[in-house]
Amino acid sequence: xxxxxxxxxxxxxxxxxxxxxxxxxxxxxxxxxxxxxxxxxxxxxxxxxxxxxxxxxxxxxxxxxxxxxxxxxxxxxxxxxxxxxxxxxxxxxxxxxxxxxxxxxxxxxxxxxxxxxxxxxxxxxxxxxxxxxxxxxxxxx
Amino acid sequence: xxxxxxxxxxxxxxxxxxxxxxxxxxxxxxxxxxxxxxxxxxxxxxxxxxxxxxxxxxxxxxxxxxxxxxxxxxxxxxxxxxxxxxxxxxxxxxxxxxxxxxxxxxxxxxxxxxxxxxxxxxxxxxxxxxxxxxxxxxxxx
Amino acid sequence: xxxxxxxxxxxxxxxxxxxxxxxxxxxxxxxxxxxxxxxxxxxxxxxxxxxxxxxxxxxxxxxxxxxxxxxxxxxxxxxxxxxxxxxxxxxxxxxxxxxxxxxxxxxxxxxxxxxxxxxxxxxxxxxxxxxxxxxxxxxxx
Amino acid sequence: xxxxxxxxxxxxxxxxxxxxxxxxxxxxxxxxxxxxxxxxxxxxxxxxxxxxxxxxxxxxxxxxxxxxxxxxxxxxxxxxxxxxxxxxxxxxxxxxxxxxxxxxxxxxxxxxxxxxxxxxxxxxxxxxxxxxxxxxxxxxx
Amino acid sequence: xxxxxxxxxxxxxxxxxxxxxxxxxxxxxxxxxxxxxxxxxxxxxxxxxxxxxxxxxxxxxxxxxxxxxxxxxxxxxxxxxxxxxxxxxxxxxxxxxxxxxxxxxxxxxxxxxxxxxxxxxxxxxxxxxxxxxxxxxxxxx
Amino acid sequence: xxxxxxxxxxxxxxxxxxxxxxxxxxxxxxxxxxxxxxxxxxxxxxxxxxxxxxxxxxxxxxxxxxxxxxxxxxxxxxxxxxxxxxxxxxxxxxxxxxxxxxxxxxxxxxxxxxxxxxxxxxxxxxxxxxxxxxxxxxxxx
Numbered sequence: 132x133x134x135x136x137x138x139x140x141x142x143x144x145x146x147x148x149x150x151x152x153x154x155x156x157x158x159x160x161x162x163x164x165x166x167x168x169x170x171x172x173x174x175x176x177x178x179x180x181x182x183x184x185x186x187x188x189x190x191x192x193x194x195x196x197x198x199x200x201x202x203x204x205x206x207x208x209x210x211x212x213x214x215x216x217x218x219x220x221x222x223x224x225x226x227x228x229x230x231x232x233x234x235x236x237x238x239x240x241x242x243x244x245x246x247x248x249x250x251x252x253x254x255x256x257x258x259x260x261x262x263x264x265x266x267x268x269x270x271x272x
Numbered sequence: 273x274x275x276x277x278x279x280x281x282x283x284x285x286x287x288x289x290x291x292x293x294x295x296x297x298x299x300x301x302x303x304x305x306x307x308x309x310x311x312x313x314x315x316x317x318x319x320x321x322x323x324x325x326x327x328x329x330x331x332x333x334x335x336x337x338x339x340x341x342x343x344x345x346x347x348x349x350x351x352x353x354x355x356x357x358x359x360x361x362x363x364x365x366x367x368x369x370x371x372x373x374x375x376x377x378x379x380x381x382x383x384x385x386x387x388x389x390x391x392x393x394x395x396x397x398x399x400x401x402x403x404x405x406x407x408x409x410x411x412x413x
Numbered sequence: 414x415x416x417x418x419x420x421x422x423x424x425x426x427x428x429x430x431x432x433x434x435x436x437x438x439x440x441x442x443x444x445x446x447x448x449x450x451x452x453x454x455x456x457x458x459x460x461x462x463x464x465x466x467x468x469x470x471x472x473x474x475x476x477x478x479x480x481x482x483x484x485x486x487x488x489x490x491x492x493x494x495x496x497x498x499x500x501x502x503x504x505x506x507x508x509x510x511x512x513x514x515x516x517x518x519x520x521x522x523x524x525x526x527x528x529x530x531x532x533x534x535x536x537x538x539x540x541x542x543x544x545x546x547x548x549x550x551x552x553x554x
Numbered sequence: 555x556x557x558x559x560x561x562x563x564x565x566x567x568x569x570x571x572x573x574x575x576x577x578x579x580x581x582x583x584x585x586x587x588x589x590x591x592x593x594x595x596x597x598x599x600x601x602x603x604x605x606x607x608x609x610x611x612x613x614x615x616x617x618x619x620x621x622x623x624x625x626x627x628x629x630x631x632x633x634x635x636x637x638x639x640x641x642x643x644x645x646x647x648x649x650x651x652x653x654x655x656x657x658x659x660x661x662x663x664x665x666x667x668x669x670x671x672x673x674x675x676x677x678x679x680x681x682x683x684x685x686x687x688x689x690x691x692x693x694x695x
Numbered sequence: 696x697x698x699x700x701x702x703x704x705x706x707x708x709x710x711x712x713x714x715x716x717x718x719x720x721x722x723x724x725x726x727x728x729x730x731x732x733x734x735x736x737x738x739x740x741x742x743x744x745x746x747x748x749x750x751x752x753x754x755x756x757x758x759x760x761x762x763x764x765x766x767x768x769x770x771x772x773x774x775x776x777x778x779x780x781x782x783x784x785x786x787x788x789x790x791x792x793x794x795x796x797x798x799x800x801x802x803x804x805x806x807x808x809x810x811x812x813x814x815x816x817x818x819x820x821x822x823x824x825x826x827x828x829x830x831x832x833x834x835x836x
Numbered sequence: 837x838x839x840x841x842x843x844x845x846x847x848x849x850x851x852x853x854x855x856x857x858x859x860x861x862x863x864x865x866x867x868x869x870x871x872x873x874x875x876x877x878x879x880x881x882x883x884x885x886x887x888x889x890x891x892x893x894x895x896x897x898x899x900x901x902x903x904x905x906x907x908x909x910x911x912x913x914x915x916x917x918x919x920x921x922x923x924x925x926x927x928x929x930x931x932x933x934x935x936x937x938x939x940x941x942x943x944x945x946x947x948x949x950x951x952x953x954x955x956x957x958x959x960x961x962x963x964x965x966x967x968x969x970x971x972x973x974x975x976x977x
Contacts, residue, residue: 145454145542147496152329169495172453173454173456174543189586190573190648192688234326260425262281265280288919293613304612306619311852314878401850402848404562406615407603423966434753434754445753445758467939470857513754547703547756592776594777596737635733636734794843794895795890795892827844
């Protein structure tokens with residue numbers, strides 16, 4: 132039986148964001164989000180991990196170049212050099228925390244990876260900085 | 273149902289340590305710990321990961337600023353710029369390997385995180401250097 | 414004679430910015446700045462280097478803790494978690510490229526370091542990302 | 555009961571490789587592997603993780619110095635400063651993708667770690683670059 | 696007078712190389728180059744630094760996007776995913792040490808940068824690994 | 837004429853240190869050195885840069901393997917896994933700040949490099965952490 136192997140591709144993007152719940156007042160938003168209530172930005176790093184059986188004739192789970200292309204099409208083309216609060220259709224109504232980004236990116240990528248069955252999306256990591264990271268492993272099986 | 277997301281906060285501290293089992297003689301300690309039997313030091317990195325349901329109204333599992341504060345209160349305030357063999361009350365009688373630090377830090381943090389139920393402490397990583405790391409996922413459920 | 418030694422302190426900040434010359438039209442700004450014409454953001458790293466004679470009784474050129482404090486007062490307190498185009502008094506009318514930031518930060522810090530004569534400000538580096546960096550060594554002596 | 559802790563040791567090696575399935579023609583290999591069909595090279599990083607009960611008298615799962623030595627004997631001595639396509643006996647007939655390397659390294663190390671029962675090999679990560687990584691957790695239990 | 700500012704752009708490439716002087720025998724090459732006499736490879740990082748007056752209306756010394764493009768045209772297009780000993784016209788007859796690469800890359804880029812006078816090429820750094828780097832500042836003025 | 841090229845080799849070591857001037861009282865030492873007055877430690881990184889004419893027949897300024905060996909003999913063998921305040925003969929009576937280490941390492945290495953004339957020692961960098969670094973370029977020519 133083919134070994135199950137995980138592959139991870141990492142990309143970076145630069146974006147502005149602001150943490151703000153529009154249903155709360157400024158004082159409450161400032162209490163909740165502190166300095167992140169002010170518009171600022173990050174060099175984000177995203178790591179996408181796909182699991183699948185290792186095809187011995189190619190030495191691949193899926194082509195890492197294809198994974199890179201999917202990430203560019205579904206994520207980077209929408210978020211790189213953008214304001215995450217106002218410029219990204221698939222983030223409308225979403226408070227752009229790293230946690231919410233990880234889930235939103237999963238929802239963009241999962242159908243594209245499922246189409247490559249038996250591969251499946253295994254994990255998405257969103258690093259906002261060296262200090263803070265969010266990670267999503269998908270809905271319960 | 274809310275997605276379960278992992279968040280990780282990373283901090284650094286500088287400390288001295290020496291690996292030595294006081295019940296063994298010098299020759300046996302040197303055989304066991306090699307150069308680490310001599311007092312030396314590291315820039316440690318600790319990564320603490322908390323798992324919990326993602327609250328859509330805040331976009332958070334728990335506030336990363338609160339996690340940073342807990343890590344500073346429970347760990348960094350005790351170990352940063354200290355000698356781990358002699359200066360840290362909660363490490364008394366503990367040989368300060370990265371493995372033992374990971375478990376000791378878990379025991380400090382777990383009750384503080386449990387108080388934030390339904391969040392739970394998921395993982396603690398202690399990097400002693402680029403080369404060596406210990407990781408603890410807690411006692412069996 | 415005391416050896417002349419350079420010391421460098423590094424800090425990070427997260428900010429939003431947009432490259433735009435208000436005297437040019439949108440088309441010209443887009444041609445000039447490409448994707449940077451859209452508001453986005455970075456985790457900036459700044460490295461400040463001070464040169465001076467090494468005092469053998471302290472082992473210091475100047476206290477690195479003082480240099481860190483000056484950088485926080487003069488730079489980080491103004492730019493961290495801010496929009497560099499709109500929120501920073503000392504950047505009013507300045508297009509916030511890394512190059513302009515390096516010069517503007519020099520102008521903030523140089524008088525504070527000159528007051529610590531015989532120390533002098535030697536170099537400021539502003540990293541916008543892993544890929545791009547600007548560096549300023551001050552006006553000709 | 556002793557806590558189960560994971561320890562990880564990281565090593566680096568420099569090697570040349572070329573992705574090519576000898577049963578396919580050049581055009582098909584180029585379509586499949588793109589620029590990787592041309593001989594090139596990497597600074598690889600490998601992270602080997604071992605799980606086991608933490609011995610409180612040593613503060614260790616297994617001696618990290620022993621893990622480093624095993625990695626050097628079983629892996630680095632064969633692959634560092636080598637051409638992975640032609641110089642490594644245990645990679646004969648293996649297309650040297652990061653995925654295949656992770657599995658091949660597992661097969662080299664697993665028997666050596668199993669001999670240290672109750673320790674067991676938990677995970678092998680092979681980083682080909684900052685962008686691409688493969689990870690193997692072994693055959694199903 | 697406009698401040699003189701340095702800008703640096705960094706790129707990475709993956710290549711194979713082998714250190715070998717064809718005028719020497721194998722024994723002498725092995726004595727001189729050690730393990731580097733065997734074909735192996737690296738993830739190289741190159742940093743190119745350009746100096747020039749800062750144009751206040753653009754906030755630029757030269758457009759970093761143009762510098763990135765020049766580096767891709769003159770260097771990366773020739774060396775990325777290649778064997779530096781056999782595949783690169785401008786390295787024919789050159790032993791591909793990091794030192795020789797730094798000088799050869801300078802010779803490729805200097806005329807392109809000089810055409811952008813008053814900018815001038817200031818420094819080229821070639822990192823072969825975290826451990827080893829060569830740096831060239833050009834011929835004496 | 838041969839181009840003048842700079843080569844840099846980087847090494848790491850782990851050591852304990854404490855900043856303390858024995859001629860001052862505890863209160864004054866604490867005021868001066870803050871938390872660094874308490875024994876702690878670091879993963880230090882040292883970068884040694886040598887300048888010299890590039891020999892076209894070898895492609896080298898000096899053999900990087902020889903530079904690595906000199907650094908190990910003159911520096912790492914004395915300071916790695918040591919207490920810099922008490923265990924290092926050539927640091928006796930020296931307050932082990934990064935600044936003093938840079939000068940002390942220069943004095944150890946300069947005669948060894950001068951013996952390789954026309955090479956000369958160009959720069960020594962001592963990184964105490966990601967945040968703090970000292971750099972020495974030698975006595976005035």
